[in-house]
Amino acid sequence: MKVLLLLCLPLFVLAQSYGLKNFIESAGKTNGMIQAKKLTIKSKEQEVEAAKSAYWPTVDVGADYSFQSPKYIVSPGETGNAFISANLNLYDGGRKDALLRSKGFEHKASLFEKTAFEKSITLEIARHYYGIQSLKATLHALQERAKELKAQIERVKKFKLTGLATQEEVDKLQSVYEGNQYTIENTKLAIETSEENLKLISGLPAWHLRRNYFLEPKNVHFEWFETIKILQANANAIGENAKAIDAGYMPQVNLSDTYHKSHFDDLVPMPGGGGEAFLIDHQNKVGVSVNMRLFDMGKMSKESEAVKYQKLALLSRLDQAKKEQRMNFNLARQTLRTTREKMKSAKSALKAAASTYKVLKQKFEVGLVDDIAYLDALAAKTLAESRYKESVYDYEVKKSIYYYYAGKDPKEFIR
Numbered sequence: 001m002k003v004l005l006l007l008c009l010p011l012f013v014l015a016q017s018y019g020l021k022n023f024i025e026s027a028g029k030t031n032g033m034i035q036a037k038k039l040t041i042k043s044k045e046q047e048v049e050a051a052k053s054a055y056w057p058t059v060d061v062g063a064d065y066s067f068q069s070p071k072y073i074v075s076p077g078e079t080g081n082a083f084i085s086a087n088l089n090l091y092d093g094g095r096k097d098a099l100l101r102s103k104g105f106e107h108k109a110s111l112f113e114k115t116a117f118e119k120s121i122t123l124e125i126a127r128h129y130y131g132i133q134s135l136k137a138t139l140h141a142l143q144e145r146a147k148e149l150k151a152q153i154e155r156v157k158k159f160k161l162t163g164l165a166t167q168e169e170v171d172k173l174q175s176v177y178e179g180n181q182y183t184i185e186n187t188k189l190a191i192e193t194s195e196e197n198l199k200l201i202s203g204l205p206a207w208h209l210r211r212n213y214f215l216e217p218k219n220v221h222f223e224w225f226e227t228i229k230i231l232q233a234n235a236n237a238i239g240e241n242a243k244a245i246d247a248g249y250m251p252q253v254n255l256s257d258t259y260h261k262s263h264f265d266d267l268v269p270m271p272g273g274g275g276e277a278f279l280i281d282h283q284n285k286v287g288v289s290v291n292m293r294l295f296d297m298g299k300m301s302k303e304s305e306a307v308k309y310q311k312l313a314l315l316s317r318l319d320q321a322k323k324e325q326r327m328n329f330n331l332a333r334q335t336l337r338t339t340r341e342k343m344k345s346a347k348s349a350l351k352a353a354a355s356t357y358k359v360l361k362q363k364f365e366v367g368l369v370d371d372i373a374y375l376d377a378l379a380a381k382t383l384a385e386s387r388y389k390e391s392v393y394d395y396e397v398k399k400s401i402y403y404y405y406a407g408k409d410p411k412e413f414i415r
Contacts, residue, residue: 017208021414023125023198028118030203037114044107051100057088076279077266085258090288093250094243102240109233115409116226121201122410126400128198130393133209135191137389142184145382149177152374155365169371176375214399215413217336222329223407224322231318238311245304251292259284329405336402339395346388353377353384 018026028034063082071077089096153173159165195206260283267279293300357377364374400410 019210093247095247105237
């Protein structure tokens with residue numbers, strides 16, 4: 001039974017573990033901020049549909065009932081009216097067209113905003129994902145160091161009993177051991193903090209992580225990322241709003257058709273009757289109206305100019321954002337090269353530290369070197385192991401950043 005349990009345990013752990021893509025895909029379904037972006041898109045879609053509806057005629061119905069005193073032949077004491085009216089804007093100088101285009105650009109901007117936010121979430125998840133693995137590697141190195149220190153403490157205590165070691169040597173090793181334990185606890189807290197942050201973002205527990213990596217960047221084609229596309233879409237939307245304001249100076253042509261039906265009570269009596277002949281109980285009225293703004297002290301013109309300055313401001317921000325992305329892309333590429341060299345250096349340092357520690361440990365155990373040399377070698381080996389793993393995982397984060405500033409979705413390059 002125990003053998004079966006031991007065989008099934010790795011499968012259980014694997015079933016409960018998640019890879020980088022799992023966290024990103026789960027965030028897309030459960031993250032509240034991403035859901036908010038999706039709802040914003042739906043809102044913008046409805047605004048586009050509303051702008052399309054402006055081309056259709058409007059139909060209104062209404063009714064009223066009034067009591068009047070005193071009454072006249074043509075104004076009875078009680079009057080009831082009902083009407084139905086249809087109105088159609090035949091020409092508005094292109095205002096509806098401009099507003100529809102504006103809403104279309106706003107919808108595009110909302111799509112870009114969602115994509116941009118998802119990419120930023122991907123970077124955040126990658127940072128926590130590889131940060132946790134780096135911290136776990138550090139924790140493993142610290143725990144191995146603790147085992148070694150504990151073994152040496154027990155060994156030196158035995159030597160002390162035979163007079164071959166002093167209490168000072170035992171205390172020094174014990175002090176280093178306690179300091180190492182404190183560092184272990186701090187590292188555990190950092191791991192738990194990152195795990196909780198990753199769970200908050202993605203909705204998945206982050207206790208067991210599968211091994212994932214990003215493809216090595218090769219011949220990556222640069223393209224503008226969504227922040228720039230958002231600025232361009234918003235600038236286009238504002239430009240169309242300015243056109244909609246300018247359309248107010250053009251002729252406005254409207255067609256209307258209204259049908260009235262009336263009912264009268266409490267009429268003024270007339271000799272011989274026939275008072276109803278002065279009252280019309282139904283009427284259909286068709287009309288065409290044309291109006292044009294001739295003077296408003298430049299009100300709409302200044303409003304349009306103000307909106308156009310907003311567009312220029314966005315275009316200025318867009319130009320600066322392009323320069324910033326180019327700069328960050330070039331820096332990200334250089335950072336990749338630097339991090340690769342850092343990994344090589346860390347690997348060589350680890351090899352040297354492990355070799356030095358092995359030699360000094362043997363000499364310390366036979367009394368050829370003191371505890372200071374041994375502890376320095378142990379600390380150097382632990383630090384080298386931590387730095388090497390840290391550089392490996394940091395390189396993966398740097399690759400995700402490089403893809404991001406190249407205008408790509410880092411998720412597409414996960415393997």
